[in-house]
Amino acid sequence: MMKTRLKDLRISAGLTQKEVANAFGLKTVTYSRYENGVHKIPVKVILNIADFYDTSVDYILYRTDDSKPYPIN
Template sequence: MYKRIRDLREDRDLTQKAIARALNCSQQVYSNYELGLRDIPTDILIKLSGFYGVSVDYILGISDDPTIKK
């Protein structure tokens, strides 16, 4: 999961600071999410899913299909 959120960010050429701003958290907190030093709360997972337009299952590594199922 942690590598996935880093890959999603890097694929879009975004900084940790930019993502942290979108999530309303500090860059350090977001960095800790990417490094696996801090668990990602459910509300943040949902925000990341919406921000990147991918499913929560994709972020969690449950699925390799990023498509959001409706």
């Protein structure tokens, strides 16, 4: 399931897999495998992706359909 949300976020931002991979210091093939559900994504990478797209980890993990990030106290 997570692969679809990652791809949707990337496409909505108008980015290529290579651009996103470069933003996180990953090889394009590594990011592609995350996006396509071939490899599990490390927690640190999920956190970075949530910050990058200004969303929540819960949104990426399908725990909510609200893409807004949580407020920081």
